[in-house]
Amino acid sequence: MISEREIMMPVLKGEIGQSNFLAGVDRPDYDEMTRCTHCGMCLQFCPTYRVLGLEADSPRGRIYQMRAVAEGRALVDEDFAEHMYVCLACRACETACPAHLHYGSLVEAARGQIEARRSQPWGERLLRFLIFAQLFPYPARIRLLAGLMRLYQISGLRAFARFLPGRLARLEPMMPTLKGDFFPARDQVYPARGVKQYRVALFNGCIMPVAFGPSNAATVKVLTENGCEVVVPSAQTCCGAIDLHAGERDLGREVARRNIQAFERLNVDAVIINAAGCGVALKEYGDLLHEDPAFVARAQAFAAKVKDVNEFLANIGFRAPTAALPMRVTYQDPCHLVHGQNIRLQPRQLLQSIPGLELVEMAGADRCCGSAGIYNITQTDLSMEILDEKMEHVRRTGATAIVSANPGCMLQMQIGCRRAGIDAQVYHVVDLLAKAYNLEQSN
Amino acid sequence: MDISQILLELQALLSPRGVLHRPEDVLLYEYDGALDRAKPDFVVFPRTTADVQAVVRLANRANIPFMPRGAGTGLSGGAVPIEGGIVIVFTRMNRILQLDIPNLQAIVQPGVINLDITQAVASQGYYFVPDPSSQRACTIGGNVAENSGGPHCLAYGVTANHVLGLEVVLPDGEVVWLGGRTQDVPGYDLRGLFIGSEGTMGIVTQVVVRLTHVPETVKTVLAVFETIEDASNAVSDIIASGYIPAALEMMDNLAIQAVEASRSSGYPTDAGAVLLIDIEGFAEGIPEQLSHITAMCQQNHARTVHEAKTAQEREKLWSGRKGAFGAMGAISPSYYVQDGVIPRTRLPEVLRKIAAVSQKYGFRIANVFHAGDGNLHPLILFDERDPAQIRAVVKAGSEILQACVDAGGSISGEHGIGVEKREDMALLFGPEDLIAQRQVKEAFNPTGLCNPAKVLPIAKACYEVGARHRRLPNILKEEHDLSHLGDDPHGS
Numbered sequence: 001m002i003s004e005r006e007i008m009m010p011v012l013k014g015e016i017g018q019s020n021f022l023a024g025v026d027r028p029d030y031d032e033m034t035r036c037t038h039c040g041m042c043l044q045f046c047p048t049y050r051v052l053g054l055e056a057d058s059p060r061g062r063i064y065q066m067r068a069v070a071e072g073r074a075l076v077d078e079d080f081a082e083h084m085y086v087c088l089a090c091r092a093c094e095t096a097c098p099a100h101l102h103y104g105s106l107v108e109a110a111r112g113q114i115e116a117r118r119s120q121p122w123g124e125r126l127l128r129f130l131i132f133a134q135l136f137p138y139p140a141r142i143r144l145l146a147g148l149m150r151l152y153q154i155s156g157l158r159a160f161a162r163f164l165p166g167r168l169a170r171l172e173p174m175m176p177t178l179k180g181d182f183f184p185a186r187d188q189v190y191p192a193r194g195v196k197q198y199r200v201a202l203f204n205g206c207i208m209p210v211a212f213g214p215s216n217a218a219t220v221k222v223l224t225e226n227g228c229e230v231v232v233p234s235a236q237t238c239c240g241a242i243d244l245h246a247g248e249r250d251l252g253r254e255v256a257r258r259n260i261q262a263f264e265r266l267n268v269d270a271v272i273i274n275a276a277g278c279g280v281a282l283k284e285y286g287d288l289l290h291e292d293p294a295f296v297a298r299a300q301a302f303a304a305k306v307k308d309v310n311e312f313l314a315n316i317g318f319r320a321p322t323a324a325l326p327m328r329v330t331y332q333d334p335c336h337l338v339h340g341q342n343i344r345l346q347p348r349q350l351l352q353s354i355p356g357l358e359l360v361e362m363a364g365a366d367r368c369c370g371s372a373g374i375y376n377i378t379q380t381d382l383s384m385e386i387l388d389e390k391m392e393h394v395r396r397t398g399a400t401a402i403v404s405a406n407p408g409c410m411l412q413m414q415i416g417c418r419r420a421g422i423d424a425q426v427y428h429v430v431d432l433l434a435k436a437y438n439l440e441q442s443n
Numbered sequence: 444m445d446i447s448q449i450l451l452e453l454q455a456l457l458s459p460r461g462v463l464h465r466p467e468d469v470l471l472y473e474y475d476g477a478l479d480r481a482k483p484d485f486v487v488f489p490r491t492t493a494d495v496q497a498v499v500r501l502a503n504r505a506n507i508p509f510m511p512r513g514a515g516t517g518l519s520g521g522a523v524p525i526e527g528g529i530v531i532v533f534t535r536m537n538r539i540l541q542l543d544i545p546n547l548q549a550i551v552q553p554g555v556i557n558l559d560i561t562q563a564v565a566s567q568g569y570y571f572v573p574d575p576s577s578q579r580a581c582t583i584g585g586n587v588a589e590n591s592g593g594p595h596c597l598a599y600g601v602t603a604n605h606v607l608g609l610e611v612v613l614p615d616g617e618v619v620w621l622g623g624r625t626q627d628v629p630g631y632d633l634r635g636l637f638i639g640s641e642g643t644m645g646i647v648t649q650v651v652v653r654l655t656h657v658p659e660t661v662k663t664v665l666a667v668f669e670t671i672e673d674a675s676n677a678v679s680d681i682i683a684s685g686y687i688p689a690a691l692e693m694m695d696n697l698a699i700q701a702v703e704a705s706r707s708s709g710y711p712t713d714a715g716a717v718l719l720i721d722i723e724g725f726a727e728g729i730p731e732q733l734s735h736i737t738a739m740c741q742q743n744h745a746r747t748v749h750e751a752k753t754a755q756e757r758e759k760l761w762s763g764r765k766g767a768f769g770a771m772g773a774i775s776p777s778y779y780v781q782d783g784v785i786p787r788t789r790l791p792e793v794l795r796k797i798a799a800v801s802q803k804y805g806f807r808i809a810n811v812f813h814a815g816d817g818n819l820h821p822l823i824l825f826d827e828r829d830p831a832q833i834r835a836v837v838k839a840g841s842e843i844l845q846a847c848v849d850a851g852g853s854i855s856g857e858h859g860i861g862v863e864k865r866e867d868m869a870l871l872f873g874p875e876d877l878i879a880q881r882q883v884k885e886a887f888n889p890t891g892l893c894n895p896a897k898v899l900p901i902a903k904a905c906y907e908v909g910a911r912h913r914r915l916p917n918i919l920k921e922e923h924d925l926s927h928l929g930d931d932p933h934g935s
Contacts, residue, residue: 002623003866005837005866006837007478007479007522007833007837007863008479008480008525008862009478009479009480009827009833010480010831011827011828011829011833012830012834016828031776034776034777034827034828035772035776036772037476037768037769037771037772037777037778038474038475038476038515039476039516039577039768040475040514040516040577040580040581041577041579041580041766041769042580043514043516043580044556044558044579044580045579053488053532053534053535053537054534055471055472055515056468056471061471064470064471064474065467065470065471068467068470068648071468074467074470075467077467079465079467079468080467096579097704097705097769097772098702098705098765098766098767098768098769098770098772099705099769099770099772099773100705100706100773116690213539233850259607268686322800353637373879
């Protein structure tokens with residue numbers, strides 16, 4: 001006797017209709033969504049599900065919402081937008097997913113769909129235009145703005161910040177403290193120390209050279225120290241991650257094309273990036289431009305050369321420094337390194353190679369710190385809730401330094417230290433490695 | 444009571460933030476880890492036992508169905524509200540209330556994640572034994588409902604062996620304790636009856652769990668075989684020899700392919716089958732057990748028998764097994780998993796029947812087993828976007844279960860019957876058995892409002908109490924114009 005029960009599924013119930021995603025705009029990949037078997041293994045890895053406990057704010061639930069839109073069972077409306085933007089895009093779910101679904105690309109495309117149909121008030125449209133189209137693609141403008149911010153910070157005006165109107169007053173303390181030691185790209189070439197084994201190009205980034213200029217210099221230092229000649233092409237621009245996270249996919253493609261052109265003729269073995277968020281975006285240029293026949297092959301060739309600095313150094317068998325840096329540090333995994341690029345061990349290897357340095361693991365090091373690009377500005381409350389939990393874990397390690405490998409995480413750690421009253425310095429992995437190399441040479 | 448009145452009362456009980464009712468919100472509670480989908484009318488998030496009790500009483504007054512939901516990772520549609528009504532979600536009742544290590548127990552709320560219990564006591568050398576593959580996500584309340592197992596239940600028993608007592612809101616709203624804090628409570632073992640009742644006899648609101656000392660030494664062994672017959676024979680030999688490993692898992696070639704396609708766990712993709720074996724105990728006893736089990740594998744033509752050298756390697760080997768179901772997403776859009784149990788010695792014969800079903804219907808079938816206790820998980824791969832395939836896959840699944848019953852086995856080891864295998868109960872039980880089971884259920888749940896349409900077959904009307912409650916008209920749907928969608932999803 002064989003079962004005659006009809007399974008209750010949308011397709012059998014006649015519920016499936018036409019997609020409510022716009023044609024002509026990147027759609028979240030339907031085949032990719034259907035690979036989700038809603039097993040739920042991602043749930044506890046999702047920072048927003050852990051805080052909110054709502055299916056709608058879980059990776060599985062977000063994929064299901066996209067699928068419902070694609071099957072004509074739901075609309076791209078304000079609610080859909082809210083859940084897609086509450087997501088940190090930290091991709092911890094990708095690490096957890098047994099089927100290794102590419103959730104990050106899905107949520108980026110969903111945001112593109114939201115922006116494509118949103119009728120924003122002119123003020124917000126203008127702001128988005130200024131930020132995404134007029135600011136980030138132009139490193140010189142970012143330097144100019146950063147210079148003005150620095151002027152503001154050293155002028156003493158900061159003392160009056162508390163008189164700023166509402167939201168600005170809350171955001172002002174999150175502004176990074178700028179020291180003016182910028183690292184502009186000027187087509188400079190740094191020779192390898194000793195025998196030249198590789199020729200590499202540095203992807204300079206947009207935030208790193210102004211907020212963490214010395215870290216870019218340190219990246220050059222550790223590369224030249226390990227047999228690399230380093231070039232820093234001036235024609236490069238922002239990687240486009242900031243556009244893609246905000247649903248501005250066409251702008252993202254535009255900067256991607258500019259970067260490909262800036263790097264493809266340099267004849268380098270690798271394009272080195274020290275910002276995890278940019279690394280993911282750069283490595284995904286092939287997907288981003290897959291419908292652009294003039295660029296798809298070039299994008300794939302470029303993406304194949306992109307290497308995170310931690311990944312590259314571990315691959316080539318870097319030289320361990322001989323000078324000691326006696327300090328107790330803890331490492332915060334950038335989501336876009338550990339989940340986005342599966343780079344977990346390499347930064348730890350680099351740190352542990354430094355004599356005298358003690359690496360103390362914090363609980364949940366691979367959980368998002370709540371920075372998530374501009375998330376701490378757009379979703380401040382949730383971001384700070386996630387950050388405060390993180391800082392408790394930092395405190396328990398007793399570390400006097402927090403090391404990470406992405407500007408967003410490093411800025412967030414600085415904010416976290418101020419909030420939690422923790423007296424710890426924040427470094428990029430390469431800062432410490434470069435410091436050790438410098439020390440051995442001055443000894 | 445009309446639907447807007449029910450909504451107002453729920454919001455008054457739990458605050459507006461504790462209630463979901465809009466179509467786009469409740470849509471996300473129409474699924475669990477299995478295939479069936481049905482939307483609830485309301486989703487509520489209680490924080491206390493009193494909240495649960497109030498919701499249950501309200502549902503009784505309104506005469507609408509209600510049911511509990513943990514993380515929604517179940518594999519038999521147990522958390523799917525087939526007849527609509529109120530889904531009571533436990534994500535906000537997720538606290539460990541008391542740890543009592545000297546007495547080896549803890550009191551937890553039902554929304555606590557299975558693995559979180561272990562993590563809370565690991566530093567002191569203890570753990571909670573039942574380890575379903577979804578243990579990183581699934582809740583203890585769901586484990587109680589399904590009497591969940593897991594790889595290590597071979598040596599240590601299932602959830603029922605690790606739960607001492609339960610606080611339960613009965614279907615009429617009364618709060619009672621079943622079992623307690625001692626090992627055995629005189630009188631009828633209602634705790635034992637309740638565990639595995641799949642939410643049809645009431646709703647758990649507190650659980651007293653047993654804690655166990657972590658074994659001194661754990662070794663994980665991967666044995667690779669050319670054929671699944673060899674691997675099956677090795678399993679039979681190991682168990683028959685009286686050495687019971689802590690876990691004894693098998694995966695066939697297609698399952699290995701899926702796992703390795705999504706993320707490498709270190710299984711050779713050209714193997715016919717692998718066995719994943721955990722050996723636990725005092726350090727002194729390990730070498731003997733290890734060499735004995737290795738010999739049993741070699742005697743059955745194992746290609747290699749490899750012992751994991753580091754904790755990381757152990758974890759990697761196990762992550763492949765624990766993610767095996769979800770990994771099917773790497774090679775197929777959907778899967779329909781069966782949970783049959785057979786006597787271990789009949790394994791080769793039942794596997795041949797499964798292969799025949801695969802041939803007959805043209806579906807690929809991956810096999811993942813808790814081989815040690817004869818619990819099969821054939822994963823039938825199909826595409827849920829194709830209605831013809833959906834209909835065929837149910838038949839194929841049923842034929843496999845028939846083969847298990849014919850071999851002297853059963854239709855479910857640990858996933859529960861839920862809605863998915865409801866009609867298959869008739870493969871195993873005659874009408875008298877089913878009537879007796881129905882009477883037990885009715886003693887607890889006379890109105891049938893508590894998680895209706897689960898566990899017992901309803902196709903043959905005489906077995907089921909019959910839907911005495913009413914179904915809500917789906918007026919909420921009118922708030923959004925989704926009329927082009929066709930059939931009313933509630934009017935099944």
